[in-house]
Amino acid sequence: MTNVSLSITPDTAHRLKLSMRTGLALVVLGFGMPALGWLQGRPAYPLWLSASAVAAIIAGAWLFARGRYSGLPAGIQNNGVWMRALTNRGVSGWLLAVVLTGFYVLLYWWPQYLGLGRSGAANTGLIAVFDPLSQLLKKQPASEWFVYGVLYTALILALGVKFLYKYRHNRYQMLRTASVMFFQTAFAFLIPELLQRLNQPFFDFKNMWPLNYYFTDGWFIKQLLGSGNMGLFMLIWGVLMVFVISPVLTYFYGKRWYCSWVCGCGGLAETAGDPFRHLSDKSLRAWNIERWLVHAVLFLSVAMSLAVLYSFFLKSGDTYLVTRDFLAWFVTVLFGSIGAFLFFRRRRFAGATPRHVYLLLGAGAVLLALCGGRS
């Protein structure tokens, strides 16, 4: 048995070993190579640049995790998280937050600064770095979302490996992490990209409405309906996910079947977010705010989706089996049955009170008013 310090204060046990430093250097290199491309702005890059950047991120994280956890007894090791700047709101923690937020701002509002070529122009900078990888996968130049997908998947794989090391004593966490790593790589990243290569619509089979908020958009439905049997299958699959697969699995296993086994958001939260869990607000107030927020967002997304569907069917007349009247009936039956179910079986759903049922029915009535308004 090696000499192991179980001290919870910073001491020799928390000094970075050579393998951990090498690992961190590789991760920095992995993110730095594309970033250099961003600064340089050259239009053509070799494939090995992006491929080796991704490989460096994953290998670096693996080296770091090995240095950090192997040799220590298996079991949750959170020693020192309150002592490090990165995980206790120190300078490096804030720096990371600002960089990440800045990246998202550019990604959503100003992708041209990441190098996205506008109106047919070739990509430059960061996005051009990933052009060869995109060409390889789908025979199209990269978009800002392709770059984001590559980095997101690389991050889940890299920090998933670290999580696997940290939780190697727990078979549940090992299987769960392998599952989110698989779903992110295959379902969220590779399959949609390869579908595009085969001239099929971009479709993430595990990304269901309302998380997939464009599922009810007219352009998306038209795209699916214009893509033959495959498109029709995607449409039916998407509806089945929302109304059959998800409710049944959630009833038996809880929302974790999606949030921590399948979903990419949960995947990142459980891998990249793991060293930061202790910073979350555990107060009752925070939980109350969270509940109001998630339900308000759910209500808004249902309302917006209905509005979008409504105008879609308004324009398309009687072309489709589904009409505006059908929508109104659908809302009535859906909210009525959920309300009745909650009301009569509220003891089964700990905490559901009549007040919740009234809130739900009220929300349904507002949505119905939205559908019922004739123009």
Add this chain to the structure above:
Amino acid sequence: MREILDDGHGKCCAAVTNHGETIACGFVGLTAGVSPNIGFLKNTALETNRGILVNEYLETSLPDVYAAGDCAELRRPAPGRRAIEAVWYTGRMMGETLAHTLTGQRTAYDPGIWFNSAKFFDIEYQVYGDIRPELPDDQATLYWEHPDGKKSIRLNYARQTGRILGFNLLGVRYRHEVCARWLQTGAHIEDVLQHLGLANFDPEFYPQHEQDLLENYNRQSGKNLLLKQKRGLSAVLRFLNRN
């Protein structure tokens, strides 16, 4: 203990007792123990012994003064229980009990069955019921240990009646409500063993050891019991809601 001896490489090799005896060892575990820190109350009107003396309502010798937690010493502890139980579970229960009293419902302290759980370095530990350091003559024990030495299960029961008396677990989790129900109803050891899946509280996909423990029992008793109840939440809910 007087001294810990160094092996010349910065590691311990022996401990010397206050009687001068030298005990060779490769590891020293220091247990300082817990004692109520009530020195500042010694010369007051409050009646104290090792801790602050309280009755079953946690009332001290002075009106409107209560004591709860590590500092409280029960004048009449329940049979088989200690007067001072300095663990946080009992501290929390005393706090809840006292909250009832202070808000107008005078409530006696009832800690239920003895239980505790903690972590020794990275090995989790749980105990339910009566597990003594030395097995009394009227008790029998059933023990199972994982080959890796990091998991073990011990069940103690009455030698004559077979009544279950205690659970002791290292690296394995059992469900509190189920163990408490078995202990309170005085379930038979064979009934417990055949339904041991009800007690399994490890995370999903963990190896299950109920069968191993049952086989140990069959070996030592010459019986041929079969495991009737495997792990499962709905069976647990049915069991707990039965009466």
